Amino acid sequence: xxxxxxxxxxxxxxxxxxxxxxxxxxxxxxxxxxxxxxxxxxxxxxxxxxxxxxxxxxxxxxxxxxxxxxxxxxxxxxxxxxxxxxxxxxxxxxxxxxxxxxxxxxxxxxxxxxxxxxxxxxxxxxxxxxxxxxxxxxxxxxxxxxxxxxxxxxxxxxxxxxxxxxxxxxxxxxxxxxxxxxxxxxxxxxxxxxxxxxxxxxxxxxxxxxxxxxxxxxxxxxxxxxxxxxxxxxxxxxxxxxxxxxxxxxxxxxxxxxxxxxxxxxxxxxxxxxxxxxxxxxxxxxxxxxxxxxxxxxxxxxxxxxxxxxxxxxxxxxxxxxxxxxxxxxxxxxxxxxxxxxxxxxxxxxxxxxxxxxxxxxxxxxxxxxxxxxxxxxxxxxxxxxxxxxxxxxxxxxxxxxxxxxxxxxxxxxxxxxxxxxxxxxxx
Amino acid sequence: xxxxxxxxxxxxxxxxxxxxxxxxxxxxxxxxxxxxxxxxxxxxxxxxxxxxxxxxxxxxxxxxxxxxxxxxxxxxxxxxxxxxxxxxxxxxxxxxxxxxxxxxxxxxxxxxxxxxxxxxxxxxxxxxxxxxxxxxxxxxxxxxxxxxxxxxxxxxxxxxxxxxxxxxxxxxxx
Numbered sequence: 013x014x015x016x017x018x019x020x021x022x023x024x025x026x027x028x029x030x031x032x033x034x035x036x037x038x039x040x041x042x043x044x045x046x047x048x049x050x051x052x053x054x055x056x057x058x059x060x061x062x063x064x065x066x067x068x069x070x071x072x073x074x075x076x077x078x079x080x081x082x083x084x085x086x087x088x089x090x091x092x093x094x095x096x097x098x099x100x101x102x103x104x105x106x107x108x109x110x111x112x113x114x115x116x117x118x119x120x121x122x123x124x125x126x127x128x129x130x131x132x133x134x135x136x137x138x139x140x141x142x143x144x145x146x147x148x149x150x151x152x153x154x155x156x157x158x159x160x161x162x163x164x165x166x167x168x169x170x171x172x173x174x175x176x177x178x179x180x181x182x183x184x185x186x187x188x189x190x191x192x193x194x195x196x197x198x199x200x201x202x203x204x205x206x207x208x209x210x211x212x213x214x215x216x217x218x219x220x221x222x223x224x225x226x227x228x229x230x231x232x233x234x235x236x237x238x239x240x241x242x243x244x245x246x247x248x249x250x251x252x253x254x255x256x257x258x259x260x261x262x263x264x265x266x267x268x269x270x271x272x273x274x275x276x277x278x279x280x281x282x283x284x285x286x287x288x289x290x291x292x293x294x295x296x297x298x299x300x301x302x303x304x305x306x307x308x309x310x311x312x313x314x315x316x317x318x319x320x321x322x323x324x325x326x327x328x329x330x331x332x333x334x335x336x337x338x339x340x341x342x343x344x345x346x347x348x349x350x351x352x353x354x355x356x357x358x359x360x361x362x363x364x365x366x367x368x369x370x371x372x373x374x375x376x377x378x379x380x381x382x383x384x385x386x387x388x389x390x391x392x393x394x395x396x397x398x399x400x401x402x403x404x405x406x407x408x409x410x411x412x413x414x415x416x417x418x419x420x421x422x423x424x425x426x427x428x429x430x431x432x433x434x435x436x437x438x439x440x
Numbered sequence: 441x442x443x444x445x446x447x448x449x450x451x452x453x454x455x456x457x458x459x460x461x462x463x464x465x466x467x468x469x470x471x472x473x474x475x476x477x478x479x480x481x482x483x484x485x486x487x488x489x490x491x492x493x494x495x496x497x498x499x500x501x502x503x504x505x506x507x508x509x510x511x512x513x514x515x516x517x518x519x520x521x522x523x524x525x526x527x528x529x530x531x532x533x534x535x536x537x538x539x540x541x542x543x544x545x546x547x548x549x550x551x552x553x554x555x556x557x558x559x560x561x562x563x564x565x566x567x568x569x570x571x572x573x574x575x576x577x578x579x580x581x582x583x584x585x586x587x588x589x590x591x592x593x594x595x596x597x598x599x600x601x602x603x604x605x606x607x608x609x610x611x612x613x614x
Contacts, residue, residue: 296566363554401600
């Protein structure tokens with residue numbers, strides 16, 4: 013049964029910015045019941061952020077947890093001494109999370125997680141950081157709770173990049189590149205242009221990004237430092253300059269250039285600026301994605317007549333075809349496990365997100381809409397974000413890699429596309 | 441008739457040149473003041489030149505009209521960069537005009553929204569290059585032809601249906 017749950021994240025409303033809201037459309041059949049009790053606040057004025065609400069929303073969005081509603085809580089403990097397991101056992105709550113927030117310019121979150129049936133504390137934690145990063149501290153608590161209960165590292169304290177377009181009526185369109193928390197909150201436009209922006213991607217450091225901008229009236233790859241805001245135009249070749257992808261060590265950038273005739277894959281050493289040509293074919297070769305060992309690349313090529321995924325060894329140039337199911341496969345990317353490949357598969361005019369196990373070759377289609385593209389896997393491999401259409405509007409959506417959990421992130425206005433999920437981030 | 445007219449006009453030009461040289465020669469040796477020139481209407485040669493200019497302008501106008509009625513956009517099938525006979529007719533009109541001027545053209549390749557964005561960027565380039573190749577083969581110098589692909593990033597028509605898609609799979613001649 014699908015749980016039809018809709019909740020809105022209250023975001024700071026500013027005009028003409030593609031703010032995302034979250035609508036969960038499908039969760040697991042038997043989600044774990046957890047009560048996240050409102051955290052105590054000791055500080056000046058009212059609490060700057062509903063930390064328990066942020067954590068509760070994170071866990072719910074994973075599809076694996078069903079947070080208990082505040083109205084159904086028989087007591088609201090904030091300290092271990094106030095916990096009466098009886099209050100929670102009678103309502104079949106499996107886990108209980110309580111905590112406290114304190115601070116001014118520096119904030120501290122302390123929390124305890126209890127197993128209600130065993131009547132034991134299973135986790136206690138503490139997160140400290142600047143007040144403006146309080147939401148991120150809450151996401152870190154979510155990560156720890158998620159890992160404790162699922163055995164998988166949480167990816168809530170991560171960020172996403174996306175491109176949005178405001179279509180102008182009798183005016184040029186505005187393209188915006190936005191960075192936001194993984195839940196869509198705290199969005200910030202980092203670059204805006206009347207010319208197209210596409211293919212945003214993260215360096216492994218979680219601070220440098222690359223993307224394609226047409227601001228020179230031709231496509232060029234740019235590097236952008238999120239901390240300093242510094243931008244650098246990296247390429248200016250004749251023809252295509254696109255599809256940037258950082259190597260796992262962050263020292264190289266794979267990209268597509270057509271300066272030598274047809275689109276081929278190249279690797280640019282970011283330190284020496286030396287350019288190496290990797291593929292050499294008159295067909296379209298594009299959309300490079302690194303294998304975790306940094307020695308080979310997956311890419312899309314229509315050398316067989318229609319687009320399919322191939323793998324090329326960078327040193328030897330040895331190339332082999334990877335996809336054999338479906339007449340049309342493109343834009344592969346790889347989860348951190350090195351074997352789960354996600355891609356766009358087209359059959360009978362339907363474009364859907366598919367996942368292929370590179371070791372056993374099994375392919376599963378994850379989405380059911382018709383114009384799905386740009387899959388980007390969370391750094392923990394649990395979920396992937398992708399772009400789709402809702403009516404005539406471009407929106408972001410997410411699906412778990414097993415297909416069981418789905419949610420949408422439509423924006424308040426404009427078309428949103430090309431999500432890119434950050435790697436795990438360091439301390440805020 | 442045309443050849444005869446050309447020969448006749450060549451003769452006229454030569455005679456005018458001869459007359460000018462003769463008068464110049466007179467002027468250099470004649471110390472007396474030259475008689476005031478009588479105001480005259482356009483010579484037959486000037487009329488002929490004017491007519492040739494008009495004919496050329498009319499010809500250019502006809503070529504420009506042909507380009508205008510052919511339009512600046514050619515269309516493609518899904519995932520294809522093949523030039524249809526209708527496309528060739530449109531391009532032929534542009535080629536005819538480009539042969540008479542020195543303009544450079546920017547060929548902007550576009551795709552519909554279906555398919556992945558970077559693949560579409562490559563497909564848009566393939567379309568723009570197919571048009572550039574056709575123009576080059578038909579006598580337009582390569583340096584006058586610039587190709588750029590916008591992929592699916594700049595649709596001419598919004599909407600997720602074949603009516604919009606067919607308008608978006610295009611090369612714009614600018």
